[in-house]
Amino acid sequence: MAVTDDTVLARDYPFSPPHRLDVDELYARLRAEQPVIRVQLPYGERAWLATRYADVRTVLGDPRFSRAASIGRDVPRTNPYQPELGILAMDEPEHGRLRRLATKAFTARRIEALRPRTEQIAAELLDAMAATGQPADLVEHFATPLPIRVICDLLGVPASDQDKFHVWSEAVVSTTSLTPERISEYIGNLHAYIGALLADRRREPASDLLTAMAQARDADPDGPSEDELVAFSAGLLAAGHETTVTQIPNFLYALLTNPGAMERLRGDPALIPSAVEELLRWVPLGAASTFARYALEDVELSGVTVRAGEPVVGSLTSANRDERVFADPDTLDLARHPNPHIGFGHGVHHCAGAQLARMELQVALGALIRRFPGLRLGAGEDELVWKSGMLVRGLTSMPVAW
Amino acid sequence: MGDKPVTGDKPVTSEDHWRITVDATRCIGSGICAGTAPRHFALDGSVSVPLSGDPDEAALDAAESCPVEAIEVRDQSGRVLAPSL
Ligand code: HEM
Ligand code: SF4
Numbered sequence: 001m002a003v004t005d006d007t008v009l010a011r012d013y014p015f016s017p018p019h020r021l022d023v024d025e026l027y028a029r030l031r032a033e034q035p036v037i038r039v040q041l042p043y044g045e046r047a048w049l050a051t052r053y054a055d056v057r058t059v060l061g062d063p064r065f066s067r068a069a070s071i072g073r074d075v076p077r078t079n080p081y082q083p084e085l086g087i088l089a090m091d092e093p094e095h096g097r098l099r100r101l102a103t104k105a106f107t108a109r110r111i112e113a114l115r116p117r118t119e120q121i122a123a124e125l126l127d128a129m130a131a132t133g134q135p136a137d138l139v140e141h142f143a144t145p146l147p148i149r150v151i152c153d154l155l156g157v158p159a160s161d162q163d164k165f166h167v168w169s170e171a172v173v174s175t176t177s178l179t180p181e182r183i184s185e186y187i188g189n190l191h192a193y194i195g196a197l198l199a200d201r202r203r204e205p206a207s208d209l210l211t212a213m214a215q216a217r218d219a220d221p222d223g224p225s226e227d228e229l230v231a232f233s234a235g236l237l238a239a240g241h242e243t244t245v246t247q248i249p250n251f252l253y254a255l256l257t258n259p260g261a262m263e264r265l266r267g268d269p270a271l272i273p274s275a276v277e278e279l280l281r282w283v284p285l286g287a288a289s290t291f292a293r294y295a296l297e298d299v300e301l302s303g304v305t306v307r308a309g310e311p312v313v314g315s316l317t318s319a320n321r322d323e324r325v326f327a328d329p330d331t332l333d334l335a336r337h338p339n340p341h342i343g344f345g346h347g348v349h350h351c352a353g354a355q356l357a358r359m360e361l362q363v364a365l366g367a368l369i370r371r372f373p374g375l376r377l378g379a380g381e382d383e384l385v386w387k388s389g390m391l392v393r394g395l396t397s398m399p400v401a402w
Numbered sequence: 403m404g405d406k407p408v409t410g411d412k413p414v415t416s417e418d419h420w421r422i423t424v425d426a427t428r429c430i431g432s433g434i435c436a437g438t439a440p441r442h443f444a445l446d447g448s449v450s451v452p453l454s455g456d457p458d459e460a461a462l463d464a465a466e467s468c469p470v471e472a473i474e475v476r477d478q479s480g481r482v483l484a485p486s487l
Binding site: 057060061063092093096099100103106107108109338340344346347348350354355 | 428431432433434436437438440445447448460463466467468469470471
């Protein structure tokens with residue numbers, strides 16, 4: 001079984017183009033029969049793919065696997081050019097030093113304090129959406145502006161500039177929907193914009209995260225560089241945009257297309273927090289897998305030896321459907337408990353915005369079912385248009401009626 | 403934060419030991435601590451457990467990095483070294 005021979009055939013990966021929120025059946029077979037296989041992504045060198053929960057956690061959490069070692073390699077990836085990934089391409093201790101500039105702002109306690117304001121924004125947006133008449137596009141009127149306003153408030157980025165940076169931040173999660181020239185142009189614009197805001201805050205401090213991060217960096221001359229701070233801040237802005245924005249419609253779609261799910265949640269809104277965790281597990285957000293980790297020494301994963309220097313990608317989607325960990329893994333069970341899903345990743349790169357995203361998603365679902373108890377799709381399932389060429393799966397628009 | 407903690411593999415006497423606790427009711431099993439300070443934390447299923455009380459800056463970093471502030475590091479006198487508020 002333990003084949004590491006390079007002549008062994010690698011399967012093309014992803015196995016199939018993303019289709020709605022369907023999970024390729026091959027993952028279940030691989031978990032049972034061949035949990036670690038050779039794959040070839042559209043670009044880059046060959047990789048190992050791990051599909052079992054335990055192995056994926058090892059790949060993401062064990063310091064014998066490195067992100068920094070991916071620098072200079074022809075990294076397995078879904079986009080033609082190799083993006084600069086900033087914090088996601090660092091190992092300890094550099095990674096922690098950069099990330100800790102922002103840790104405090106994202107703790108569960110601090111994020112909880114933003115809940116009332118988030119609820120208020122959600123209510124305003126839904127009132128405005130109701131006024132436009134039905135069917136209305138949930139993506140445009142609710143799912144997009146809500147997380148953007150929240151992250152802008154938190155960072156201290158003027159929401160009035162959002163038309164600019166919304167376009168630029170798409171570059172961060174684009175795979176093939178933008179040309180490489182466009183992507184570097186947009187990322188350059190975004191960095192210049194953030195760099196200017198940081199300079200403003202040094203002159204005129206405010207009570208926002210950009211100020212706090214600039215001050216923390218200036219206080220630690222051995223810490224992260226200014227470029228790293230700029231890229232990290234831009235990353236927070238972009239991530240704060242593209243992920244939750246996509247997940248709100250995905251969650252609603254999952255609730256509306258899994259029989260009984262929406263009724264259950266309406267009947268018992270106290271289920272919202274556990275429903276959000278279950279949806280984070282069940283929705284296959286990533287169109288492919290996580291960023292490849294490189295083995296720093298030989299590591300055994302389910303009987304396969306990954307040699308030092310070889311890259312491994314872990315499938316969060318497959319791990320979150322592993323029958324070894326989750327009973328009836330394909331069933332959306334809004335009351336599932338315990339639910340140790342890894343929808344936010346695992347280990348030192350565990351999503352920095354996890355607590356924020358959780359809070360936003362809870363607020364979004366709560367506000368939607370309260371304001372529109374009869375909420376339903378405003379178009380046939382076949383008329384819905386899904387994104388393509390992105391790192392994540394999601395709807396480009398979502399007509400809803402109530 | 404007071405004296406610089408002892409790092410590396412200098413022998414530490416038990417009086418120097420820190421008291422490191424993880425609140426299992428809060429821990430969400432993110433694995434950030436185990437990745438930041440592998441000598442001090444490991445995951446048992448989906449809950450982190452402290453392994454060692456060796457004074458080491460990495461343990462303070464882990465406590466500062468926990469997204470739910472489940473880790474507490476105190477010195478022998480009971481003074482909280484991390485997380486800061
Ligand atoms: C539902 C929404 C979200 C999901 C499902 C999600 C998922 C993830 C995942 C899986 C990773 C780990 C990637 C890897 O290890 O390869 C990650 C990392 C990250 N996420 Fe999120 N995320 C979400 C929202 C956010 C938000 C709102 C922010 C910012 C405010 C954010 C900021 C980040 C950052 C900065 C990292 C890199 C962390 C590091 O390298 O230490 N995310 N996210
Ligand atoms: S960092 Fe905090 S939440 Fe994550 S495993 Fe450690 S103690 Fe638990």
